[in-house]
Amino acid sequence: MVKKNTSSDDMKNQLLELLRFSSRSEGFIGRQLKTDHKTVKKIITGLCKEGHQIEERKGYYFLVLNPRSEFHVISTSDHESRSVATSKFLLTGDFQLGARDSQVHLIKTIGAVAKKEGVDSVIVAGDILNGMRVFRGQDRGENRINNIDGQEALAVSILENIEVPTAFRDGNHEAPTWIAVGHNPMWSVYKALVYEKQKKNFTFVLPAHPYYEVNGIIVELAHPYKGQTQKKTYGPINALTKRLGSFTMVTRNKLDLIKSNMQNGGSALGGSAGGLGQNIKPHIRAIGNMHTCVSAIHAGVAFYLVPCLQKSTGFERAKELWHQVGIWIVSVSINSLGRVCGVTNKYIPWDHLTREHNEEEIALHSRIDEECVLRRPD
Known part of the structure; x- marks a missing residue:
């Protein structure tokens, strides 16, 4: 009969209890365990191999992520050998179809780019349409197509060319339109x-x-109610700017945005069109309506501000507000525990490809505006 070596296990448990609430010196640990320095180091090394995070700083040992109520042996080899799932996404949004500055020629290429890049899914984070009566005077200059049927028809004619699975949501431009025209355009x-x-x-x-x-x-499609123009032009509005200051500083210091977003369960972005603040923790958080390009990873979530496919309007250019035009191609991997274990980002900038609408596109918009060809099924 082999006698189990319980003294070593008892010493490990005692040492963990000592480090649970405070850092301890090697000498203090040795006195409490009634053993020498060499044995203390051996016990600490053994605990680290079992998966406990014990670090030394200036002669003091401390337990990372303490306090813990229970301690379990962690086999790192088991985690490394478990299966991994990877998916590739094209992240886009804010087409503003129907608007004078919407870049229709770029939006039409999304299906081809998705096929070329071999993505598993296209994610459109809101504002496919520019909408109607979103703000005063919208129909007197910004919109090229001034009826919602025409905007819907243009959206359908473009989106139907995308062959891969595609998820989209409405945004702050579609929500007021719903009220104005009596139905949800998306x-x-x-x-x-x-x-x-x-x-x-x-x-x-x-x-x-x-x-x-x-x-x-899991991908979260988010669309905060207030976008870049309102945040910069009208000062601190909503939880985002109240927590973090101006939009310029948010994009300059993205880590603050990520931390605030994670610590508040997504509520840092707020807004009636946001759809944030749920209990589900996504692996990817794609956020539209900011018309800019920012990415970071925090607390196991890959976080993206999604660029738009619309040039800055005349009003925005007068305010020196410049949109970032482009798309994200991202690959995200998760392990068998459902945690993000790998991210690959590729940003494709299209700012240099933006243009004023040519005569062909103006004629297309005008024809759709007049015909309103979309028939809604009952």
């Missing part, structure tokens, strides 16, 4: 794609539950 676009065009690869994500899952990887 629901009409979704029905036209799925029922009329028989495009089963589209998913309409509702703001109340803005999550989309691909191979176990």
